[in-house]
Amino acid sequence: MKIVYLKEVDSTNDFAKKLIDNGDEAIIIAERQSKGKGRLGRIWISEEGGLYFTIILKGDPEFINFLSAVSVVETLRQYNINSGIKFPNDICVDEKKLCGVLIEIYKGYVILGIGINVNNDIKIERAVSLKSLGYDINKFELLFKFLKIFFENMKKDKEKILETYKKYSITINRPVKILLPNKIIYGKVVDIDYSGIMLDIGNKIINIPAGDVIHLR
Ligand code: BTN
Incomplete structure (x- = not known):
């Protein structure tokens, strides 16, 4: 799959739609987004230093939703960072949000957009970045570790991913x-x-x- 790298874009999810219109599939990464989108119509502040990317996929959106959250948690574990999943797919460290996932369906494709606060400065109390937690991590290395884990996990069955999702859930029993x-x-x-x-x-x-x-x- 080809990788498109952009210095700045409105939203990597919206850029993905243009690629789909042209019959392309890709992973899109941007250094900054001028109109980063969050769930429920919110904005996703996308300043320099964060990791903002979208993967164009075919498949079951519910499965991809849980699979993406599980894969982020497993990627962070490779750096000995403990995180948990707040329903549906916020990745949190000590109850504070580190990563968000926005899934959109477009022309039969699943547009999986992920934003991870890596080296960006955080201005809100209920969020964290890896930098604000004291880690110095190369975001491209993190991305490639994630992609490896994500595509491996994609081969697993739905039940196995659900079981792992529940293991990392911080919402169950609350x-x-x-x-x-x-x-x-x-x-x-x-x-x-x-x-x-x-x-x-x-x-x-x-x-x-x-x-x-x-x-x-
Ligand atoms: C959320 O938690 O509300 C979801 C945030 C998703 C942000 C990512 S960053 C890459 C992709 N492009 C967007 O415009 N949004 C997603």
Whole structure:
């Protein structure tokens, strides 16, 4: 697969769509994004030093979603960094966000966008970068380690990846508040699978496919 390296772009995910329109598949990496996109319509601040990349893929988006989070955690473990997955796919160190994943579906392709705070300065309290944690890591080395792990993991079956995802989950067994477009739900997360969170709301267990999860304790 070819690699496209850009000094600056609006969003590597949007650039991926242009490549798909031209019939190309690639991995796109940018030093900076002027319009980096996050989940739920948020912006992803993408200043110099961070790792911002997108992979154009074919496959099951739910599987790719969990697989990407598991692969980031496993990549960090190669540097002896312990991280965990906050549902659906935020990678956190000590409850603070280090990495985010944005998956989009376009013309039958899965656009997997990943942003990792590597050497960028962090200005918000609830986020960290590898630099702010005291690590000095080459982001391209990190990327290539990730790609190796990710494509190896892609050969594994869905059950195996789910099992590993749950092992690294920091959301399972936690009391949470989930913000949905029109309501807020409180409960305890009793399980997670490809259909989403299984939430115990006191009198029953309900399934929440997606949303903004806030850990309460
Ligand atoms: C989130 O946690 O809200 C998801 C953040 C995803 C950011 C990455 S950076 C590379 C790719 N291009 C984008 O515009 N967003 C994703």
